[in-house]
Structures are given as C-alpha cells and as structure tokens.
Amino acid sequence: MPGNRQARSSGKTKTFERIASSIRDSILSGELGPGDRLPPETELARRFGVSRPTLREALKALEALDVLESFTGPSGGTFVSTPDSFGIADHLASSLVLLFGAEKVSLEELWVARETIEVRAGELAAGRRTERDLEAMLGVIEEDEGKDYASYFPDITFHRTIAEASHNRLLSLFMLAVHMTLASIARDYVIPDAKELSQRQHRLIYEAILLKDGALARRRIQEHLEMAYSVYQGAVRRRSRELAARG
Amino acid sequence: MPGNRQARSSGKTKTFERIASSIRDSILSGELGPGDRLPPETELARRFGVSRPTLREALKALEALDVLESFTGPSGGTFVSTPDSFGIADHLASSLVLLFGAEKVSLEELWVARETIEVRAGELAAGRRTERDLEAMLGVIEEDEGKDYASYFPDITFHRTIAEASHNRLLSLFMLAVHMTLASIARDYVIPDAKELSQRQHRLIYEAILLKDGALARRRIQEHLEMAYSVYQGAVRRRSRELAARG
DNA sequence: CCTCGGCAGTTTGTCTGACCAAAGATTATA
DNA sequence: TATAATCTTTGGTCAGACAAACTGCCGAGG
Numbered sequence: 220m221p222g223n224r225q226a227r228s229s230g231k232t233k234t235f236e237r238i239a240s241s242i243r244d245s246i247l248s249g250e251l252g253p254g255d256r257l258p259p260e261t262e263l264a265r266r267f268g269v270s271r272p273t274l275r276e277a278l279k280a281l282e283a284l285d286v287l288e289s290f291t292g293p294s295g296g297t298f299v300s301t302p303d304s305f306g307i308a309d310h311l312a313s314s315l316v317l318l319f320g321a322e323k324v325s326l327e328e329l330w331v332a333r334e335t336i337e338v339r340a341g342e343l344a345a346g347r348r349t350e351r352d353l354e355a356m357l358g359v360i361e362e363d364e365g366k367d368y369a370s371y372f373p374d375i376t377f378h379r380t381i382a383e384a385s386h387n388r389l390l391s392l393f394m395l396a397v398h399m400t401l402a403s404i405a406r407d408y409v410i411p412d413a414k415e416l417s418q419r420q421h422r423l424i425y426e427a428i429l430l431k432d433g434a435l436a437r438r439r440i441q442e443h444l445e446m447a448y449s450v451y452q453g454a455v456r457r458r459s460r461e462l463a464a465r466g
Numbered sequence: 467m468p469g470n471r472q473a474r475s476s477g478k479t480k481t482f483e484r485i486a487s488s489i490r491d492s493i494l495s496g497e498l499g500p501g502d503r504l505p506p507e508t509e510l511a512r513r514f515g516v517s518r519p520t521l522r523e524a525l526k527a528l529e530a531l532d533v534l535e536s537f538t539g540p541s542g543g544t545f546v547s548t549p550d551s552f553g554i555a556d557h558l559a560s561s562l563v564l565l566f567g568a569e570k571v572s573l574e575e576l577w578v579a580r581e582t583i584e585v586r587a588g589e590l591a592a593g594r595r596t597e598r599d600l601e602a603m604l605g606v607i608e609e610d611e612g613k614d615y616a617s618y619f620p621d622i623t624f625h626r627t628i629a630e631a632s633h634n635r636l637l638s639l640f641m642l643a644v645h646m647t648l649a650s651i652a653r654d655y656v657i658p659d660a661k662e663l664s665q666r667q668h669r670l671i672y673e674a675i676l677l678k679d680g681a682l683a684r685r686r687i688q689e690h691l692e693m694a695y696s697v698y699q700g701a702v703r704r705r706s707r708e709l710a711a712r713g
Numbered sequence: 714c715c716t717c718g719g720c721a722g723t724t725t726g727t728c729t730g731a732c733c734a735a736a737g738a739t740t741a742t743a
Numbered sequence: 744t745a746t747a748a749t750c751t752t753t754g755g756t757c758a759g760a761c762a763a764a765c766t767g768c769c770g771a772g773g
Contacts, residue, residue, distance in 0.1 A: 231735090233755070235526060246564070253568055259724060270757045272519045275726090276526040279482060283527035284557075286564070292765030293723040302564040304571075310531075311558055315636070317493070317533070317549040321500055324551075324635050332636040335586040343578070388571050389562070389579040393640060478764090480726070506753060517728045522755090539736035540752040716773075726763070732756085739750065 238267050238277035246286065246299055253301040257287070260297070285310070304392045311392075312399035319404060326404070326455065333397045334444045336390055337378060341424065341440040344384035345433040352384035356425050364418055375402070377421050381440070384428065401451070408454045416446065485514050485524035493533065493546055500548040504534070507544070532557070551639050558639075559646035566651060573651070573702065580644045581691045583637055584625060588671065588687040591631035592680040599631035603672050611665055622649070624668050628687070631675065648698070655701045663693065 245251045257263060264274040278297055281287040285306050289297040318324045344352070359377045375398050382391040420443040427436035492498045504510060511521040525544055528534040532553050536544040565571045591599070606624045622645050629638040667690040674683035 235755085239530070249567070261724090272522075272758090273756060275519075276523060276755095279523040280526045280530035283486070283530045285561075289725065290765085291723095291725045291763070294766055295724055295764080297725085302561065302568045302570060304565065307558070307561045307565065310561070311554070314532075314549065314554045314557070318551065318554065320496070321549045323549060324639075328634045328636045331590070331634050332640065335583065335637065339582040339586075387575045387578050389575045389644075390582065392571075393579065397636075482726085508753090517730095519729095520727060523726095536754065537736090538734070538752090538754045541737055542735080542753050544754085714773100716771100718771085719769090721766105721768080723766085724764085726761100728761080729759090731758085734755070735753085737750105737752085739748100741746100741748075743744100743746080 235276035
C-alpha cells in the first residue's frame with residue numbers, strides 16, 4: 220500500500236542527491252555564480268567519484284530547478300543559470316495548481332491573496348509611479364478596448380502594469396504566480412463577458428494612480444477585484460453544475 | 467564566451483525533457499494523482515521507447531520538483547507526491563535567495579512584501595480567529611518570554627501563528643517563504659537584541675486580534691514590522707561597514 | 714590576401730547491459 | 744506458532760560506447 224511515505228524517509232541520502240546538494244551549496248555560498256561554467260561531466264564525475272549517469276541525474280535535477288542549464292558542443296557545457304523572476308513565478312504557479320488540486324488551498328484563498336497583493340501594489344504604485352509607468356498603463360487600457368477578446372484573463376496585462384508601477388519586484392512575482400495559477404485552473408471555464416464594466420474600472424484605477432491617491436487606488440482595485448471574483452466564481456459554479464448534471 | 471543563453475534555446479527538446487513533461491502532464495490532467503504508483507522503470511522506459519538512464523533523468527528532474535518520489539524494494543517504486551505547502555515555500559525561498567544574490571530583488575522589497583502579507587493576515591485573523599488560534603498565539607508569546615534567545619528570528623513562530631489564524635493557507639505559504647528568505651540572508655548577521663520591545667508589541671497584536679479589531683491589528687503589526695525592519699537594516703548596514711573596513 | 718567550405722575535436726545526449734543494495738514476501742526451521 | 748534465512752522485486756549505480764551539436768581551424772579557391 221503506497222502512501223506511507225513519511226515512514227520511509229529514513230535518513231538515507233542517495234548519491235545523486237548528495238552531489239546535487241554539493242553543487243547547490245557551491246552556488247549558495249557564492250563559490251559558483253550565475254554564468255559560471257562547470258567542468259565537463261566526465262571531469263565532474265571523476266571529482267565526485269561517481270559514474271557519469273549518476274552525476275547526470277544530479278545535474279538534471281538542478282536543471283529542473285532552473286539552477287543549471289546545459290548545451291552541447293565545445294563552447295557548451297553546464298552553466299549556472301541567472302535567476303529569473305518569471306521562471307520562479309512559473310514554477311510556483313505549477314506547484315499551486317497541484318496544491319489546489321489536492322484541496323490544500325481553495326479558490327477563495329487564492330483570490331484573497333490576489334486581492335491582498337494587488338491592492339497593496341496599487342497603493343504603492345500611486346506613490347511611486349513614473350511617467351513611463353503611466354504610459355504603459357494607458358497603452359494597455361487602450362489596446363484592451365480595441366480588442367474583441369473571448370477569454371476572461373486578457374485584462375491581466377493591465378494588472379501587471381500596476382505591479383510594475385509598484386516597483387516591488389517581489390509583489391510582482393507573487394502577483395504573477397497567482398494570476399498564472401488562476402488562469403490555469405480556469406483554463407476551460409466559460410467566463411461571461413464583463414468587458415465594459417471591467418474596462419471602466421481599469422480607467423478609474425489608472426486615474427487614482429495618476430492622481431497619486433493611494434487610498435483611492437486601494438478602494439478601486441478592491442472593488443474591481445470583487446467584481447472579477449464574483450464573475451469568476453459564477454463561472455466555476457456553473458461549471459460545477461454542468462459536471463454534476465452530466466455525471 | 468558563456469552567457470549568450472537566449473540565442474541557444476533553439477526549440478530542441480531533449481528526450482528526458484519530453485518524458486518529464488509527459489509525466490507532468492499526466493499529473494496535471496488528473497490521469498495520475500497523489501499516491502499513485504508508476505510502473506517500474508524498465509517498464510516505463512520500454513513504453514516511452516528510451517533507455518533506463520534517460521528515463522531516470524526525467525524521473526530525477528520530477529523528484530527535484532517534489533512531484534515524484536521513489537523507494538526501493540518490492541513494495542517500492544516511483545510514486546506521485548502529495549503536494550505540500552512547506553515544501554513549496556522552501557523551494558520558493560531558495561529561489562528568492564538566489565534572486566536576491568543576483569540583485570534582482572532588494573531587501574526593502576522583501577520587507578515591503580512581508581509587511582503587505584503579514585498586515586493583511588493579521589487583519590483577517592482578527593475576523594476569523596478561533597479560540598484555538600488564540601491559545602496557540604498566547605502559548606508562543608509565553609514560551610518566547612521564557613526563552614533567552616540570541617538569534618533574531620525566534621519570534622517568527624509568533625508571526626506564523628498569526629498567519630495560521632488568518633485561515634488563508636496561501637498567505638501563510640507566502641509569509642513562510644519570505645520569512646525563510648530573510649532568515650537565510652541574515653544567517654550570519656549579528657542582530658541586536660530588541661527582545662523586550664518586540665514581545666510587548668506581540669502582546670499588543672494578540673490583544674487586537676483577541677478583540678477582533680482588524681484595523682487595530684493592521685496598525686500594530688505595521689508598527690511592529692517597522693521596528694523589526696529598522697533593527698534588521700541596522701544589522702545589515704553594520705555588516706556592510708565591517709566588510710568594507712576589512713576588505 | 715580574403716573568403717568559403719569542410720574536417721577535426723570537444724562536450725553533452727543517449728544507449729546497452731550489467732551488477733549492487735534495499736526491503737517486503739516467502740519459506741524453511743525450531 | 745514464532746522466527747530467521749532466503750527469495751524476489753525494485754530502484755541505485757556503474758562501465759563503456761556511439762550519436763549529435765557546435766566551435767574553431769585550416770586549406771582550397773577566388
């Protein structure tokens with residue numbers, strides 16, 4: 220019977236894990252930095268005293284974590300990756316989708332977290348936005364108004380410009396991850412069109428940030444997300460009913 | 467010259483990546499669920515039409531992502547992992563430490579994100595806390611007062627009880643990740659003792675949550691974190707001066 | 714002299730086949 | 744029946760080889 224995994228993890232460290240940890244530690248300690256090239260696999264295998272397949276299992280594990288990357292050829296080899304916000308957000312989103320699937324996080328929790336982060340990002344944006352930020356936001360607003368979109372998540376682009384304007388790259392990362400998670404979960408939902416209301420609210424949010432009114436930005440983003448949540452939730456409920464009726 | 471990695475990613479998909487994606491998709495689509503056992507490696511290799519080492523590279527990549535886990539023995543095999551908040555937060559924290567090291571996120575951004583999440587968690591906690599939550603918080607407060615700690619991050623336990631009391635597992639996850647990141651960055655800093663002030667503020671926060679006063683909880687957590695940030699920042703600056711003087 | 718094309722070398726990618734180690738299942742034994 | 748030795752299944756590791764990708768050199772031709 221599978222499932223009693225906690226009982227099995229009895230301290231044993233597999234060889235490839237030992238090596239992966241070793242390399243990982245070299246990076247954490249600064250001994251290896253982004254862009255650095257590792258020795259060839261045969262050389263590394265020799266140094267660690269293991270075979271090449273085993274060494275490669277360690278390398279592939281670190282590649283999966285976006286810590287290393289490899290290329291063929293003489294100028295190739297294995298390199299330490301440059302950390303990248305988008306990749307981190309992407310991985311995080313994948314994990315959150317799984318967590319959602321296991322019912323260890325609910326749709327409501329996701330939306331509350333989204334609201335928490337976006338509201339604050341908007342407040343910060345009102346205080347820190349540059350002229351360039353405003354241009355970007357307005358550009359997205361006008362582009363969206365011209366589009367005839369069917370999907371629900373096109374307006375995410377606008378929300379991302381808010382995050383950018385907050386000039387907090389960690390809040391941006393969290394926000395991106397939550398957006399990707401919600402988009403992934405809702406992939407095949409039919410989301411009703413709330414285009415016009417949504418776009419009106421986008422302009423109101425833009426206005427608040429333009430005026431540098433943080434409190435107003437908070438309120439308007441909150442209101443906008445409440446609307447969006449009710450629309451999203453409605454689609455989820457409809458979907459559930461459909462599935463219940465069919466099955 | 468290494469570093470021109472964007473030019474190299476020319477669409478080629480390596481075999482082990484193809485297989486990892488295939489298995490990953492089976493999980494995302496629900497075809498494979500947590501606890502499910504995969505066929506033996508030789509069988510899997512045969513099905514995918516690859517050799518066992520190549521297959522194993524794919525499996526090890528997914529193990530590194532905490533998506534799969536494997537055990538030896540007749541009852542062993544490769545299993546789909548149960549997603550786990552703590553593991554996700556841990557991975558996220560590792561990535562954030564790297565991101566910080568690459569100067570793609572600053573200490574200030576980390577603290578603003580921490581404040582954003584904790585303030586909101588406290589507000590939510592004030593509205594949703596149960597008797598059990600209150601007991602847990604008080605227990606930690608009293609335990610901390612009895613401890614003679616040297617490290618700066620002992621009071622993180624209290625902050626975690628706030629997150630728990632918010633009953634939002636995603637905010638808890640984010641909070642944990644940010645805490646672990648800050649703790650990892652500050653590992654060898656000498657943090658001055660702000661024990662008594664900190665503990666007084668903890669009691670005030672507890673009181674606000676006890677009274678179900680969300681606005682008050684917000685203000686008090688904000689104040690507490692501002693104090694903590696100034697202490698932390700002072701330690702970082704002192705550390706920088708030391709390093710500058712030495713080098 | 715310069716340019717272009719192919720050859721050689723380096724490095725990762727993949728394969729074959731085998732043996733080792735761990736741990737539950739079985740069976741022989743007291 | 745209880746227990747210990749053995750079996751069997753499964754992942755863990757190893758060795759060596761060849762293929763593919765790519766750079767850099769070098770020679771042929773202009």
